[in-house]
Amino acid sequence: MSIKMHHFLRIALSGIIMLTSFAICAVLLVTERIIVGFIIGIVGLITSAYLGHKFTFSVPAACPKCKGKAFGKKSSEERLYFECTECGHIQMTGFQYSDETTE
Numbered sequence: 496m497s498i499k500m501h502h503f504l505r506i507a508l509s510g511i512i513m514l515t516s517f518a519i520c521a522v523l524l525v526t527e528r529i530i531v532g533f534i535i536g537i538v539g540l541i542t543s544a545y546l547g548h549k550f551t552f553s554v555p556a557a558c559p560k561c562k563g564k565a566f567g568k569k570s571s572e573e574r575l576y577f578e579c580t581e582c583g584h585i586q587m588t589g590f591q592y593s594d595e596t597t598e
């Protein structure tokens with residue numbers, strides 16, 4: 496998959512988890528199960544952030560040069576880039592990556 500597709504899938508993946516947990520949370524809040532609702536909301540938030548992070552750094556995108564496996568990395572300026580494991584090509588994405596969790 497291309498780097499653009501990779502980026503899109505990451506947003507879609509974490510977005511779906513977040514929206515689903517918020518929907519469940521809202522239903523529970525309306526039906527006055529407030530504590531359970533809040534727990535599910537928070538767990539959903541953490542899960543979507545965690546999975547988005549895992550996805551970015553563990554699922555390879557296709558290198559634009561050789562179609563090899565390029566893994567996401569974070570530069571010192573908090574920018575996301577992809578480094579190819581086969582030809583060493585570095586593709587800057589320009590996406591800001593300001594996630595607190597670092598590897």
Ligand SMILES: [Zn+2]
Pocket residue numbers: 558559560561562563564579580581582583584
């Ligand atoms: Zn490559």
